[in-house]
Amino acid sequence: MFMRYFARFYSAMAGPRPVVLSGPSGAGKSTLLRKLLKEYSGVFGFSVSHTTRNPRPGEENGKDYHYVTREAMHAAIDKGDFIENAEFSGNLYGTSKAAVQDVKDRNLICILDIDMQGVRNIKSTDLNPIYISIQPPSLDVLENRLRNRKTESEESLQKRLLAAKMDMEFSKEAGVFDVIIVNDNLEDAYGQLRDALLEEINQVKKVNMSS
Ligand code: 5GP
Numbered sequence: 001m002f003m004r005y006f007a008r009f010y011s012a013m014a015g016p017r018p019v020v021l022s023g024p025s026g027a028g029k030s031t032l033l034r035k036l037l038k039e040y041s042g043v044f045g046f047s048v049s050h051t052t053r054n055p056r057p058g059e060e061n062g063k064d065y066h067y068v069t070r071e072a073m074h075a076a077i078d079k080g081d082f083i084e085n086a087e088f089s090g091n092l093y094g095t096s097k098a099a100v101q102d103v104k105d106r107n108l109i110c111i112l113d114i115d116m117q118g119v120r121n122i123k124s125t126d127l128n129p130i131y132i133s134i135q136p137p138s139l140d141v142l143e144n145r146l147r148n149r150k151t152e153s154e155e156s157l158q159k160r161l162l163a164a165k166m167d168m169e170f171s172k173e174a175g176v177f178d179v180i181i182v183n184d185n186l187e188d189a190y191g192q193l194r195d196a197l198l199e200e201i202n203q204v205k206k207v208n209m210s211s
Pocket of ligand 1: 022023024025049050053084086087088093094095113115116117118120143
């Protein structure tokens with residue numbers, strides 16, 4: 001009885017609180033996110049961003065990103081389709097209203113993987129997410145990881161390292177992030193991420209079980 005009442009009340013609200021995952025490119029956000037989506041497929045849903053960058057080997061249109069041209073992206077931004085958008089390492093990225101709504105409609109916790117400009121922009125919306133930063137142990141480790149990944153040209157790699165330096169500073173600003181996780185060891189970092197979200201996970205599980 002209580003659960004049915006709670007479920008109704010809960011879905012009448014905005015739905016579960018979204019989660020923002022941010023941090024430098026190469027810090028391990030995507031790997032951690034994939035693990036979380038796999039372990040809790042009925043709990044989390046990924047907000048699929050738009051980007052003008054080319055797909056990397058193994059990436060899928062509509063799953064990892066919506067890959068679009070600059071023209072199409074500008075047109076959609078002008079139409080007001082995006083909650084936030086940013087230029088990163090020479091490409092446009094953005095979170096569409098539809099991407100977040102799609103996850104909310106499924107009553108899942110919406111995860112946004114966005115850069116620091118995205119974090120700043122989301123702060124001025126009414127999305128009210130939990131802000132989590134994934135940081136590398138050091139810039140040297142990050143550079144090694146990015147080089148070993150072999151997905152970037154030297155130019156793109158240098159741009160990403162510069163952005164990473166700024167991101168590492170940004171993450172230290174008071175009041176920006178609720179949780180900061182240093183990804184030195186993947187299993188430890190994943191454990192910390194799961195612990196940080198456990199309350200939300202249990203709440204969504206309870207609601208979904210009773211509905
Ligand atoms: P990558 O090209 O490595 O997939 O992503 C580069 C950076 O763009 C990452 O820091 C990632 O978090 C960020 N990013 C991905 N999607 C979005 C988005 O929709 N908005 C913003 N602001 N950043 C994004």
